[in-house]
Amino acid sequence: MTYSSSLDKDIAKVLVSQEQIDEITTRIAAQIDKDYEGAKRLVLLCILKGSVVFMGDLMKKVSIPVEIDFMKVSSYHDGTKSTGRINIILDLHRKDLSECDILVIEDIIDSGRTLSYLTEYLRLGGAKSVKTCTLLDKPSRREVEFTPDYRGLEVPDEFVVGYGLDYAEQYRALPYIGILKPEVYNK
Numbered sequence: 001m002t003y004s005s006s007l008d009k010d011i012a013k014v015l016v017s018q019e020q021i022d023e024i025t026t027r028i029a030a031q032i033d034k035d036y037e038g039a040k041r042l043v044l045l046c047i048l049k050g051s052v053v054f055m056g057d058l059m060k061k062v063s064i065p066v067e068i069d070f071m072k073v074s075s076y077h078d079g080t081k082s083t084g085r086i087n088i089i090l091d092l093h094r095k096d097l098s099e100c101d102i103l104v105i106e107d108i109i110d111s112g113r114t115l116s117y118l119t120e121y122l123r124l125g126g127a128k129s130v131k132t133c134t135l136l137d138k139p140s141r142r143e144v145e146f147t148p149d150y151r152g153l154e155v156p157d158e159f160v161v162g163y164g165l166d167y168a169e170q171y172r173a174l175p176y177i178g179i180l181k182p183e184v185y186n187k
């Protein structure tokens with residue numbers, strides 16, 4: 001399928017095409033179906049905003065019963081550089097956390113701080129189980145040791161946008177994942 005956006009000109013290279021994303025989400029959904037078969041309360045926990053497109057596609061492909069929920073955290077305050085601090089902007093308010101198998105849905109794992117903080121937070125909060133699923137993984141950037149349970153694709157140390165991922169709140173609606181031209185953020 002061809003697609004064009006007025007933002008395509010800012011993209012140096014398409015890193016993950018729509019077709020590849022479709023294959024990845026199909027594969028992960030099938031694995032979730034298998035691993036959580038018989039689970040009573042599986043909650044797909046979307047981390048806003050970056051994971052919203054991945055979440056939407058993934059939840060449609062999972063065929064076992066799931067609930068969905070949302071948290072909003074921020075770790076990036078300074079252009080493309082992580083500040084290392086995690087802020088919870090929208091918390092999870094569930095009285096039934098101890099009955100829930102939580103699967104955290106993330107767009108990308110970079111330093112590892114967001115997912116390691118969140119899994120600890122949810123475990124301390126009393127969740128029945130906590131696992132993590134990320135579409136992209138930049139292992140070369142890890143600052144804290146963390147291995148996600150489900151992982152779509154390993155990517156190089158480049159700043160990527162599209163399919164939910166942003167730079168300064170732009171590019172989230174691109175249906176593919178692309179490497180942003182450095183001149184866009186070095187302006």
Ligand code: IMP
Pocket residue numbers: 050075076082106107108109110111112113114115158159160161165166167
């Ligand atoms: P971590 O806490 O450093 O692992 O950061 C994870 C968060 O950083 C992700 O949820 C994204 O919001 C953001 N992030 C990391 N790398 C990129 C990127 O290449 N493009 C856009 N956002 C990114």
Ligand code: MG
Pocket residue numbers: 047048049050051107108
């Ligand atoms: Mg994010």
